[in-house]
Amino acid sequence: MMAVAALVTIGLGASGCAAAPASPPATTTAPAVTVTMDAAALRGQFADLATELGVVGAAMLVRTPQGEATATYGVTDLGGSTPVSLDDHFRIGSNTKTMTGTVILQLVQEGKIALADKVSKYRPDVPNGNRITIEQLLTMRSGLANYTTTLALNTALDTQQQRVWDPEELVAMGLAEPPTFAPGDGWNYSNTNTLLLGLIAEKLDGMPLSEIFQKRLFTPLGLRETSYPAADDASLPTPFPHGYMYSTNVDTMETSTLPPTQLAQAKAGTLLPSDTTNLNPSWAGAAGAGISTIRDLAHWVEALGGGGLLSPTLQKERLASVQPVPFPLPPLPDPQYGWGIAKIGPLYGHTGELPGYNSFMGYDPVHKVTIVVWSNLAPAADGRPPAATIATSLMKSIYGS
Template sequence: MRISPDSLLRRSATAALTAVLASVFVACGSAGNENGSTETNSAEPQAPTQSSDSVDVDKITDIVTNQLAALDLSAAVFGVWQGDEQLVLGAVGESPIGVPATPNMQLRVGQPMEPMLSTVLLQLGDDGTLSLDEPIARWVPDFPRADQITPRMLANSTSGISDYVTNPDFLKAFYANPIEGFTAQEIFDLANSRPPLFEPGTSFGYSHSDLCLLGVVLERASGEPLGELLKKRVFTPLGMSESNLMLTPQMADPALHGYTNERGVFEDSTFWNPTAFLNSGNMNSTVSDVGRWVRALGTGELLPDSVFQEMMAPETAGLGPLTAERFFAFGTAHLGSWLFMNPSFGGYNGVALYDTESKTTIVIYATLGPTSNADTNNTVPIASAIGALLLPDNPPKLS
């Protein structure tokens, strides 16, 4: 299969986000069984017991199982919560192939890590460690236009820095050896080898480069490694004991194996180096921990009320294709009342959703099969169907 910048763009975190916005604007914890919830964990899942009078959780598992077959996916792990009540936590398919998947498998988190960076940024802004609107020249003086770019712009993808993920030189190096990985400086060199997209703060252009640079700014402003910042300020307060920032291809057992055909052959991509998306998704976790994070994000659990309101505000509306109803800010896409994250990397596809009105959380990660379409995020139709089942009057509009 021919590899092109556009094909990787569609597989990256840029992909589904851009597609969702474009469709409107023309334009990545151990399994629990609490609160009477259901857990399934076989290639042919057992029928779950009812955990809510108003939700038929059997249908949630049926949606995942049927879509797994229709899309030729190898395995999926998933969880659904209403408030803090876990409705279902399950796994279907096989991972590794031939072994039933289980809900407690480690996975590559991807984009849900991005609003974690924004949460830490807002915390540091609130305690006076930095200012969201001070030029980043204080911490990265040699970065081009550092005297014009602010941390807020990095968090909102309004800096204009070119996205290194779409750079043909990145694609060539990545696909030649996806295990090797990248340093921050190598990523910055790739980003700055192409002209800026626009003047800082004047438009919107989702860019992994922004998130990589934001992570470096957070480290230098706080004097702490990013992994320690996330552990201290996010993982530990939320009890996310199965979550870790990764700078190597390592994954703990049991691992949800990534599979992909994007290099022209069906292969195990579990150990592709996550630093290809440094600071924008190089984190391992479980579906339970991701669900815990998404609920905390949606309720502002880690932020003072005034700061949380700032995080949720449509401050980017009017930039590029963004509106007050469909916008991207502080690492999260807002689609009406739904918060949307769409991780996709090296055979892992995922969606994390949170409805701010009903406090419904949906998290699903899946891995590709031999004939899966690697040019799309295959979990989007699954999450959409679950959302429509749970909230037929306010389904997530992801396409």
């Protein structure tokens, strides 16, 4: 689903299933894994997959103890001649969730909120709010419906691309839908959870989320090319690639894969994707409206997985909070989800997608491996998320499995 996948993270808009058991403490013993990096081979692999997926442009960054490998592919505009660069700004989609989650955990650290607090303490309007905890919002186990799966939102994204959305009206869409399960009884990737967390953070910190991110995250880490735009700002800082998608949000609600005839036309180049660059991202809010560059995002995910944003104890607990997602999510290997953070294979991080932009960021604090990939086509004509598909392939090459 475009709007569901739009904040495609590990959940890809999946429905709830049985909850997993409590997570065991994180191990500090490194598994017997050999990390290898053949930079030339990784670049070739990246280019081959970008071609296969039909993306307009893409970039990759890989770091291991053996060094760094980067590569770019294609152009910033369909039919244009400006090559993609590592300095390009792109919409990071659900990678933004890791920022919102980090702010909430910093507030926990400061004693302003507790993971065991009931949501009704801060939002009396939430169904089952007296039973839903802050932790369940972070882990996608609240049972609250996902507002991005509603026909109303998908229709509006197709017909009112410059609409400025208030997070309260988006939350209201999610709360108006029946809960998918009782709190704690399942797992369902719902952007409603993260929007609520963003509103709670604003209430506790007494400032807009953009200022909270800048003060707590971007400035301390020196993320000068990362931003959270104002609701009425649909622009991207220069330089930036245009974003592209096939079909419409409504037409792809059931599947992101084009019908066979259109898929053949896309592969032949007779069906072109539409330009979604200026689709106002305020509909994604705290769940996915962020902007960054590939180097800034690499720095962010290394801090996210490696520490420095939280106390050592809370950081360890956050990494230990991840639980297996109770169904496969191709192409992601062994996906897990925790306190506003995903674990994909050995990497902690997230994925993100808005119409026209797909990204993947991951960091392995044991073997010191970083992988970041973005593309400016999302999803591919065959329904695959380009950046996540490429990153998964690179990961398998680096780890040898």
